[in-house]
Amino acid sequence: MNLPFDEVLLDGLMDGAGIDLVLATTKHNTQYLLGGYRFFFFARMEAIGLSQYIPAVGYPRGKPDRSFYIGHPAEAGQQQDEPIWPTTIYNEALTSEQTAETAARVINKLGLGRGTIGLEMPFLPADAFARLRQLLPHASFINAVEILEDLRAIKQPNELQAIKEASEAIVDSILSTLKRTQPGITTYQIADILRLEETVRGLDFDYCLVATAQAFNRSPSTTRWEKGASMSLDSGGNLRGYIGDLARMACLGPPTALMVELLDEVDSVQMAARNAVKAGAYCNQIRDNAEALMAILPHSDDIEFEAHGVGLVSHEAPHLEKGSTKAMRRLETSMVLSVETTMRNHVVGFVKLEDTLVVTNTGWEAYGDGGRKWNIVEC
Amino acid sequence: MNLPFDEVLLDGLMDGAGIDLVLATTKHNTQYLLGGYRFFFFARMEAIGLSQYIPAVGYPRGKPDRSFYIGHPAEAGQQQDEPIWPTTIYNEALTSEQTAETAARVINKLGLGRGTIGLEMPFLPADAFARLRQLLPHASFINAVEILEDLRAIKQPNELQAIKEASEAIVDSILSTLKRTQPGITTYQIADILRLEETVRGLDFDYCLVATAQAFNRSPSTTRWEKGASMSLDSGGNLRGYIGDLARMACLGPPTALMVELLDEVDSVQMAARNAVKAGAYCNQIRDNAEALMAILPHSDDIEFEAHGVGLVSHEAPHLEKGSTKAMRRLETSMVLSVETTMRNHVVGFVKLEDTLVVTNTGWEAYGDGGRKWNIVEC
Numbered sequence: 124m125n126l127p128f129d130e131v132l133l134d135g136l137m138d139g140a141g142i143d144l145v146l147a148t149t150k151h152n153t154q155y156l157l158g159g160y161r162f163f164f165f166a167r168m169e170a171i172g173l174s175q176y177i178p179a180v181g182y183p184r185g186k187p188d189r190s191f192y193i194g195h196p197a198e199a200g201q202q203q204d205e206p207i208w209p210t211t212i213y214n215e216a217l218t219s220e221q222t223a224e225t226a227a228r229v230i231n232k233l234g235l236g237r238g239t240i241g242l243e244m245p246f247l248p249a250d251a252f253a254r255l256r257q258l259l260p261h262a263s264f265i266n267a268v269e270i271l272e273d274l275r276a277i278k279q280p281n282e283l284q285a286i287k288e289a290s291e292a293i294v295d296s297i298l299s300t301l302k303r304t305q306p307g308i309t310t311y312q313i314a315d316i317l318r319l320e321e322t323v324r325g326l327d328f329d330y331c332l333v334a335t336a337q338a339f340n341r342s343p344s345t346t347r348w349e350k351g352a353s354m355s356l357d358s359g360g361n362l363r364g365y366i367g368d369l370a371r372m373a374c375l376g377p378p379t380a381l382m383v384e385l386l387d388e389v390d391s392v393q394m395a396a397r398n399a400v401k402a403g404a405y406c407n408q409i410r411d412n413a414e415a416l417m418a419i420l421p422h423s424d425d426i427e428f429e430a431h432g433v434g435l436v437s438h439e440a441p442h443l444e445k446g447s448t449k450a451m452r453r454l455e456t457s458m459v460l461s462v463e464t465t466m467r468n469h470v471v472g473f474v475k476l477e478d479t480l481v482v483t484n485t486g487w488e489a490y491g492d493g494g495r496k497w498n499i500v501e502c
Numbered sequence: 503m504n505l506p507f508d509e510v511l512l513d514g515l516m517d518g519a520g521i522d523l524v525l526a527t528t529k530h531n532t533q534y535l536l537g538g539y540r541f542f543f544f545a546r547m548e549a550i551g552l553s554q555y556i557p558a559v560g561y562p563r564g565k566p567d568r569s570f571y572i573g574h575p576a577e578a579g580q581q582q583d584e585p586i587w588p589t590t591i592y593n594e595a596l597t598s599e600q601t602a603e604t605a606a607r608v609i610n611k612l613g614l615g616r617g618t619i620g621l622e623m624p625f626l627p628a629d630a631f632a633r634l635r636q637l638l639p640h641a642s643f644i645n646a647v648e649i650l651e652d653l654r655a656i657k658q659p660n661e662l663q664a665i666k667e668a669s670e671a672i673v674d675s676i677l678s679t680l681k682r683t684q685p686g687i688t689t690y691q692i693a694d695i696l697r698l699e700e701t702v703r704g705l706d707f708d709y710c711l712v713a714t715a716q717a718f719n720r721s722p723s724t725t726r727w728e729k730g731a732s733m734s735l736d737s738g739g740n741l742r743g744y745i746g747d748l749a750r751m752a753c754l755g756p757p758t759a760l761m762v763e764l765l766d767e768v769d770s771v772q773m774a775a776r777n778a779v780k781a782g783a784y785c786n787q788i789r790d791n792a793e794a795l796m797a798i799l800p801h802s803d804d805i806e807f808e809a810h811g812v813g814l815v816s817h818e819a820p821h822l823e824k825g826s827t828k829a830m831r832r833l834e835t836s837m838v839l840s841v842e843t844t845m846r847n848h849v850v851g852f853v854k855l856e857d858t859l860v861v862t863n864t865g866w867e868a869y870g871d872g873g874r875k876w877n878i879v880e881c
Contacts, residue, residue, distance in 0.1 A: 200719035252628035340579035
């Protein structure tokens with residue numbers, strides 16, 4: 124079969140964890156395993172009635188032809204227009220418990236009633252898990268979220284394209300939002316304009332973090348953006364599930380010398396981090412590079428560095444967190460990183476750049492790399 | 503304390519179910535118990551890293567002053583701008599398991615370690631539930647989603663206002679979308695325009711069901727809307743969490759006599775249903791009224807009737823489903839109903855009206871009640 128994911132990798136990961144069948148039940152992992160398919164009706168909604176829609180993809184190790192999909196009775200129409208690869212489809216589950224009941228029935232039929240089933244424990248509803256345990260009393264259940272995250276770590280070309288478009292759209296939206304501001308606008312209003320700009324560009328808006336002047340509080344509020352004040356805009360939005368997550372700076376009127384200096388320091392840390400990005404390099408080299416420079420910068424006390432993978436999930440593999448054992452792994456071509464440097468300065472306020480990098484054989488490519496200086500709004 | 507919900511009702515419902523403490527963990531129920539508060543960063547997102555954000559409101563029966571809220575470390579800023587009523591707030595949970603750990607600690611401290619805890623079983627992640635059971639080995643756990651649904655059934659004035667605005671915005675968005683169409687537009691494009699129109703009006707778009715010509719498949723697709731063909735648009739979008747969910751009809755050019763006849767039949771069923779809406783009336787009278795008329799209509803074989811409550815959740819109380827024992831209850835003032843009549847006709851296609859009604863002492867008020875005839879798009 125021609126699967127939309129790396130089946131050899133998945134089989135290997137399952138084998139390593141002793142998993143006979145993975146039952147993916149989140150929107151992001153079912154979408155991934157199905158090569159992009161997500162039931163449109165529940166793409167954004169969660170609850171219906173007293174329960175929720177839980178799609179499920181069951182994948183028995185090494186047997187893609189025995190894989191199955193469990194959906195909602197109203198899904199058949201979309202599957203006509205957008206066929207999915209599992210040969211067995213059960214569009215019959217209205218509730219979380221019904222998804223579990225169908226899954227248990229199929230797992231028994233596959234002869235895996237005594238097998239080890241990999242589940243998404245931080246997402247699978249408690250009632251669905253209880254039903255699986257009741258109907259599969261001899262099965263073992265383990266958490267498979269890490270395996271699925273590892274499976275998604277290296278992005279395919281269509282995924283890179285979506286992340287690229289999403290990243291560019293976020294930056295374009297930020298710059299367009301700035302054109303629509305004037306002194307005295309509240310950060311609520313700014314977040315609202317940004318939401319609209321992202322929607323116009325085909326994104327699903329996720330959030331807008333916004334700080335202005337000396338405040339470090341980034342919740343949109345009635346705080347006003349005034350002449351001479353800095354503003355940090357940090358937004359996430361997704362295109363077909365793929366997240367763009369970038370941060371840019373702006374000033375109402377020309378920035379002060381200190382503002383320019385601080386953003387240059389932030390930028391230099393970002394660039395030091397980029398220097399460590401290349402297929403085959405160790406993940407933790409990124410942080411090491413950034414921290415080595417931070418230590419000798421004039422405002423080193425105010426600076427913080429963070430980095431994480433990004434894709435269908437905010438903060439996914441590769442892991443670059445401080446002290447994570449996974450940060451000892453190596454970067455691979457087509458992994459995607461979000462790299463962020465934050466300066467909290469009591470005079471200027473919150474100064475941040477967040478960039479998106481895709482790992483290449485020779486280094487990196489930055490997606491949506493415009494607007495990284497002070498974006499000046501005339502007033 | 504001045505709580506944003508009916509505390510006497512909640513205590514009574516908990517007492518009836520033998521629940522000592524409700525631990526609400528969904529976005530909709532925590533928002534409800536907190537009087538509108540929802541952490542903006544995760545309002546639309548779900549997963550982060552290998553787990554997800556799970557907010558929690560703990561309410562011990564009869565002791566609102568011992569209630570608590572569990573949030574994310576990044577939530578404090580929003581709570582400064584938008585204070586919430588629980589006196590004890592733990593902004594410390596990054597994952598589903600951490601929310602459970604904090605909850606267990608507080609429940610033990612409240613002396614309820616041997617109590618009965620009401621949980622949202624179709625939503626609470628399996629790993630969080632496992633942690634609760636492990637840390638509260640002597641507690642009993644039962645499903646509290648029905649109690650919370652009952653608590654939400656009668657809407658407060660600010661909730662009615664949000665549903666009214668959402669309903670009006672949905673209908674306005676549908677009518678504006680029609681103005682931007684022309685022959686040959688695909689149903690994908692129509693859904694995209696509608697998403698934008700709803701966003702401009704401040705809604706969070708949830709879904710667009712769209713059918714044209716003789717097709718009953720309502721998934722947005724590459725199907726084109728052509729001259730003379732009918733189109734059914736059925737969309738859900740929410741304002742501050744409150745759902746507007748309405749359906750309207752359109753035709754590219756003047757509708758045929760049969761089209762007019764069918765929509766009139768649909769409309770007559772909707773009006774028959776409305777006649778049964780009034781505080782004190784039995785819920786099931788709505789369906790009885792509709793079905794009595796449907797039986798004698800010329801196209802009775804093609805007609806289907808559905809009705810459900812609506813608010814923070816699609817399909818909530820009051821329950822009007824066929825055969826539901828809850829449909830024997832009485833309507834009360836300020837309940838909100840979504841009433842839908844569908845005609846599947848092989849010549850005209852999918853003909854549907856869905857309306858939103860709020861129950862009043864003397865009858866009903868319809869929200870977003872415009873555009874209920876054939877909306878003709880000149881071509």
